[in-house]
Amino acid sequence: MSRDVQDIEFLKSLTVLYVEDDDLGRAQTEMFLKRRVGKLVTAVNGAQGLEIFRTQPIQMVITDVLMPVMDGLAMAEEIRKLSPTVPIIVTTAFEQTDYLLKSIEIGVEKYVVKPIRIERLEHALLDCAHRLLGEELFRQRIWLETEAQRLKHQESLRILTSGIAHDFNNLLQAILSAFTLAKMKLPPGSEAQRSLEIADRSSEQARVLARRLYTLAAGAEATDNLGAPDSVIQESVSATLAGTPTQAEFHFSAEPCPVRFNATGLRQVFTSMAINACEAMPDGGRLVVSTGPQALAEREVMPLPPGRYLHIQVQDTGSGIAPKDLPMIFEPYFSTKERGSQKGMGLGLALCDTLIRSQGGAIRAESVLGEGTTLHIYLPEVVPEAWPFRS
Numbered sequence: 001m002s003r004d005v006q007d008i009e010f011l012k013s014l015t016v017l018y019v020e021d022d023d024l025g026r027a028q029t030e031m032f033l034k035r036r037v038g039k040l041v042t043a044v045n046g047a048q049g050l051e052i053f054r055t056q057p058i059q060m061v062i063t064d065v066l067m068p069v070m071d072g073l074a075m076a077e078e079i080r081k082l083s084p085t086v087p088i089i090v091t092t093a094f095e096q097t098d099y100l101l102k103s104i105e106i107g108v109e110k111y112v113v114k115p116i117r118i119e120r121l122e123h124a125l126l127d128c129a130h131r132l133l134g135e136e137l138f139r140q141r142i143w144l145e146t147e148a149q150r151l152k153h154q155e156s157l158r159i160l161t162s163g164i165a166h167d168f169n170n171l172l173q174a175i176l177s178a179f180t181l182a183k184m185k186l187p188p189g190s191e192a193q194r195s196l197e198i199a200d201r202s203s204e205q206a207r208v209l210a211r212r213l214y215t216l217a218a219g220a221e222a223t224d225n226l227g228a229p230d231s232v233i234q235e236s237v238s239a240t241l242a243g244t245p246t247q248a249e250f251h252f253s254a255e256p257c258p259v260r261f262n263a264t265g266l267r268q269v270f271t272s273m274a275i276n277a278c279e280a281m282p283d284g285g286r287l288v289v290s291t292g293p294q295a296l297a298e299r300e301v302m303p304l305p306p307g308r309y310l311h312i313q314v315q316d317t318g319s320g321i322a323p324k325d326l327p328m329i330f331e332p333y334f335s336t337k338e339r340g341s342q343k344g345m346g347l348g349l350a351l352c353d354t355l356i357r358s359q360g361g362a363i364r365a366e367s368v369l370g371e372g373t374t375l376h377i378y379l380p381e382v383v384p385e386a387w388p389f390r391s
Contacts, residue, residue, distance in 0.1 A: 011038075011125060012037065015039040017056075025116075029121070044067075045068050075337050093114040183197070228259075228312075233291075235267075236274065237250075246281050253292040273352065329349050363375060363377050
């Protein structure tokens with residue numbers, strides 16, 4: 001595929017903000033832009049454009065200079081503070097040196113003189129798209145290299161963990177049996193029996209840990225359910241939050257989006273997420289779970305292929321995660337919490353990642369420190385033609 005074709009196709013995936021106060025000029029250019037870009041958002045002055053940029057995912061900006069309320073260069077300067085790299089194309093009827101110098105100082109990508117010639121605007125658009133595509137391909141390559149290293153590391157860890165979990169569980173069985181026999185031979189209520197009961201409870205916690213390690217190594221079992229996982233999600237979250245100051249809200253999609261899933265695995269996932277949310281909100285808060293179908297484009301959520309997915313969002317109002325910690329939260333034994341038998345063991349989100357991946361999906365996180373965290377889960381939709389049983 002030639003550079004021009006790649007750039008044209010990539011341009012069609014971008015959301016572009018076009019700011020112009022002249023109604024006629026905006027309408028004419030808007031017709032052209034709608035045929036070239038993925039989504040076009042328009043504004044009539046810089047203040048309105050800046051507000052749109054703050055609230056919507058904009059990948060490119062085209063703006064006039066002289067406008068009421070806030071001019072284009074003032075808006076561009078504010079946009080640069082929010083996003084130092086977003087391409088900005090300025091259109092103006094003036095070729096004055098001060099405008100050009102100010103544009104360069106702000107970091108404007110392209111400068112198109114009015115009256116706008118479509119071929120010049122198109123050339124500017126494709127140049128910006130080419131730069132963005134190059135950055136996207138570079139990020140994708142880095143992600144693929146990092147992911148390959150991570151998967152290699154996880155495969156080694158999986159083999160080691162599986163063996164340890166198996167042997168550990170066998171040892172625990174012998175220990176628990178010995179505790180049971182010892183308690184039978186001691187007087188009820190004796191100090192020795194109480195000590196054995198404490199040891200028994202600790203051994204049970206160790207057995208739970210062994211099961212988690214085995215799940216981390218093996219992933220979920222067969223995806224034995226087909227449909228919406230709403231009831232599994234609600235039951236898991238509600239049971240976990242019962243008796244805590246955290247309030248749960250559920251917003252399940254009315255639009256059908258059937259998926260294959262392992263019920264036991266999903267229970268573990270949403271139980272872990274609810275536990276994490278409680279720990280992030282010790283004084284209480286809200287945990288909002290919502291679902292809905294979503295069509296993903298290529299490279300939109302790595303490593304998922306394009307297609308339709310059930311998108312599940314789990315959003316808390318907790319303390320959030322520091323930017324330096326966010327890339328590590330799905331790594332085994334990484335935890336921002338205190339360590340200990342009743343604290344974090346660093347396996348919860350690693351297990352969630354393993355279980356969701358084993359069911360053909362993906363999980364990612366976004367967080368604002370001090371405001372909360374949102375976990376995004378994607379499970380592939382099963383089209384009716386692929387169902388094993390049809391009426």
